[in-house]
Amino acid sequence: MKILSLGRILLPFLIILNLYADVSATPDRYAIYKGESVNITLSATGNAHFPDVFDIAGYKVLGASSSSSINVVNGQMTKTSSKTFSFKPDKNITVPSFSIEVDGATESTAPFEIVVKEPVASTQGDEFVVELSLDKDELMVGQSAKLSVIFKMKTTSRVDDIRLSDPKLSDFWVENLGQGKQEIDGEYIKMSMNYLIFAQKSGEFEIPPITAAIGVEADGGDPFFGSIFRNLNYKQIYSNSTKIKVNPLPNGLSLYGDFQIRAEVDKKVINAGEPVNFTIRVRGIGNVDDISSFEIKEPDLLVYADDPKLQRGMISGEYGGEFSQKFAIVSESNFTIPSMSFSFYDKNLKESKTIKTDPMNIEVIPRAVSNLNINSDSSLESDCYPTEVINYKPGILPLIASFIMGALSFYVAINFKFKRAKRPKKELDIKDKIKRAKTDKELLNLLLPYINKSKKIDEILSFLDENLYKNTNHKIDKKEIISEFLRLEI
Template structure:
């Protein structure tokens, strides 16, 4: 009993706190359908309130705000209240943390609020029913298919305004969209639209539900108890679309059925003038996966523009610049044909471009070969001359040696026994010639050589120490 009494006291204290709390937070609705807008409200009681700035709630941006002010009398005391509303679109379950609000100079804190997000569910009995109907559910990567969107609306359903949010086509190429058409069938108005799609990758792909938001007029009571008209939004969701995409056979990258063409704006140009070529591919398939047609051509500059796709037609412009004649090779495209069940290849014809006054190739190789041969011949002649020159020198040396031996044998020995004439110390030219070989290894010789050169070539008249000169001549046996 004691525990029960404590629990009752705690409950009453909490209720009193809730009733007289300065800041109370709520969310409407508490269970939010994915894609719908929820409203977060702060009811603040007090005289002076510093309104908080809230830009995101549960990770979602605030879509709109509003505020109301009212005065109530509680226990013969007037209380001023503020109701701040914030609209947001939650993406998953979350808890809104308490918010700090300054009330009458004091910092007050709100309660936390839990938000539950439920997945979108199609209501087939509602006033508005949206359906997604794919023309195929099993197909190849890049294979186009139609997705029909059908809106079924009861004739007596009222709507002040409406907003349509298209499905999320993540994982698909959106190749086209038709204009909506409207017809009447019994008690319903039927609106139809068509999307042309193609899967970008293999695997199980999901098309998220489309959303239709309908605004209807309702009446609600204001703070004074009176009725005032308001607009209420309600969301209607379609079913999901499920597609299974298979990889293309034979390692093909493109699927469909196409034709290809290439046209040049001119076939004859001046040197370094541009030839503009337009490549066009027409057909039903994954044109988005086709790569640039830019070719490699030796000695030709090629420039390609970005591929442009419009409907079932792909175009690409290229420019070719050269200073001599060239040929643009065929442009080709390989694809898997769904009708023939095999990979096919289509190509354009080669385009021959004539360049007026084209620069002819210089046969550098032939000239280089002749030059090499001439150089080799000249080198051979030079080497031959050098060999002959060396032979003649050796022959002359041998001949001189033989002549010297013969003279020694047959000339009277008396002549060789004659006393040689003494070296004239006053013959400065002869002295210079005799002393030069010893200049670099004897400092005394160098000094005498310097004096002799000065006297002979600088017109000086310096005297040589004859005593030192004789010692040098004796030392090196110079005569």
């Protein structure tokens, strides 16, 4: 019997690994429009080590990805690795050579050119059109303008996906108003996205073109999975650019519109140490988002300010809303909440305007004073008056005494019953209220009347204030607070 070598048996089935040193650098496009990104892929066949790339021709790398594959052809294995870098040049560049280590040897890619072209705006008559339009081309700082991005496609066009870029405006605050109605405009189907833009500084500005990526499903899609995994080819089209002039507001103002201001308190008479809640509101048409927080700077007052709240939206076709801010103010004596003022450029009067609230006087009832101990002085002489002696007959006196005692007993019984019926519910003491407090705000309001009672209470008030208004996270121990109240015998 012929014995075959094990090596000869396995040899036909062994895959021989051949690694070929082959490197390249290729872009996904050699020409792009300004504002588009380009992907550069470094590829190598063999055991490759790619360089770390952080910028290409002076432009920061925006993203990177890696991939590898193994192919077997005629029993030979070939390993191919690649690394792709994305970046966004804004002018023509030369992509330099890259050094890649393959199987211990260093190989270099060939340099190549990337051409960056200025976008060409789509025009009426094209299959797809994107347009930028403004309802006004000159503004004041803080004033708003409506910016519309209009996309049009011919009624005969086939489109599977549309992606519109957002306006890029570094010197404007932008509010998205949403999509407008779709309508027929001659041979086009027209749709729009609308924005409000608010000028933040003066000058002449250019709003750059908007990009629309039009996706159409590629022919030859999978008949079974095509509806789920669609292969879309995208075509980029561009809008026109547009210019806008922004004029400065006088006197360093930053707010433009028509506003009213008012202030209110929850009570005008309080006990010492009890907080009064003061609210200021500014309402009207204009850039309410730019209203700054108000401050109350009075050295004799303890003031806690809430973060402002803002309600905003379109009011009769114009942007506006209401700014509101609440304060808790504590004092040991009578005080006056000062007038609060607010300045803006009045859009109707075309001039600067300052509006203000009236000062508010708050009466503070002093803390209760301990009862004075009044000692009787035995040396004081009482006034003496003559006493009239009345003699009663012995038989009548017991009868009179019985009548008086009966009447007195009846009065006491009726009075006791009345008091029991009218007795109010016992109010929770401060320690029970502290136990039931669920939020830092509730706890702060409970402790404010006891400010300056002890260093511990003042410290806890400070922690609560920081938790509420400075986004800190001090742990508040209710048991510690109650122990302090027991120590103070409150």
